[in-house]
Amino acid sequence: MSKHLIPAALLWVVLTAIGEATFFLDWLPVVGSPEAEEWDLIFNVLLAMGIPVFTFVVAALIYAFWKFQTANEGGETGSPFKGTGSFPKVWLVITSVLAAISMIIGLVSLSNLQVDKAGYGWGEDQAPLVIETTAQRFSWTFAYKDKNVELLSAKDTELLLPIDTEVKFEIQSIDVIHSLWIPAFRMKIDAIPGRTTFLTVEPHVLGSYDTDNNFRVQCAELCGLNHTLMSMHIRVVEQAEFDEWLASKQTKVSR
Numbered sequence: 001m002s003k004h005l006i007p008a009a010l011l012w013v014v015l016t017a018i019g020e021a022t023f024f025l026d027w028l029p030v031v032g033s034p035e036a037e038e039w040d041l042i043f044n045v046l047l048a049m050g051i052p053v054f055t056f057v058v059a060a061l062i063y064a065f066w067k068f069q070t071a072n073e074g075g076e077t078g079s080p081f082k083g084t085g086s087f088p089k090v091w092l093v094i095t096s097v098l099a100a101i102s103m104i105i106g107l108v109s110l111s112n113l114q115v116d117k118a119g120y121g122w123g124e125d126q127a128p129l130v131i132e133t134t135a136q137r138f139s140w141t142f143a144y145k146d147k148n149v150e151l152l153s154a155k156d157t158e159l160l161l162p163i164d165t166e167v168k169f170e171i172q173s174i175d176v177i178h179s180l181w182i183p184a185f186r187m188k189i190d191a192i193p194g195r196t197t198f199l200t201v202e203p204h205v206l207g208s209y210d211t212d213n214n215f216r217v218q219c220a221e222l223c224g225l226n227h228t229l230m231s232m233h234i235r236v237v238e239q240a241e242f243d244e245w246l247a248s249k250q251t252k253v254s255r
């Protein structure tokens with residue numbers, strides 16, 4: 001058994017190195033907010049921990065196929081494999097520790113995301129900018145609370161957000177379950193009939209759908225035939241540009 005240990009372990013190390021090297025690829029979408037940083041952290045930690053576990057199984061499989069294959073036609077079974085030693089126990093301990101670590105990281109990150117950074121708490125309105133969001137088949141309505149501005153995804157082209165300002169979406173649905181998802185911010189929450197759900201983000205980079213299609217609201221719950229139409233472009237702008245835009249929208253409404 002021990003003569004197989006070193007080559008199998010080497011194969012594992014090589015596969016793991018290849019897997020971990022994927023971290024040098026910049027393949028995650030734009031990090032548009034601190035919330036996105038938090039999610040990417042969870043994702044990367046899980047990936048870093050999961051790769052060696054996955055490559056261990058793959059290395060064992062590849063090595064077994066390669067070394068223990070038989071030229072016989074079949075009908076014969078190999079000699080029985082006796083004795084397991086301490087390996088299963090070590091494996092159990094290591095994977096249990098990894099699972100516990102990932103759970104702790106996940107719980108800490110989720111609690112960070114569920115509480116507004118400025119301590120506004122859930123269900124209250126004190127965020128600097130509140131957007132009352134209504135989902136219906138197959139469009140979104142975004143009403144800037146106390147600003148007298150309302151956008152419809154079916155009619156308006158862009159949802160503007162000011163940079164470095166906490167935005168709270170208060171989300172309702174008037175028909176079926178939808179889901180508000182903004183890839184650039186990695187945030188997603190269901191819109192549920194009869195209930196108000198919340199999502200808070202603080203965009204920290206300027207950007208728009210024109211240059212990066214992750215700046216968009218997208219329904220992420222299959223809600224019917226035109227589900228994919230439930231989308232709206234997002235543009236994150238400087239506060240001054242936002243105020244100007246808001247004022248121009250307000251004049252249109254008041255006319």
Ligand SMILES: [Cu+2]
Pocket residue numbers: 135136137177178179219220221222223227230
């Ligand atoms: Cu939908």
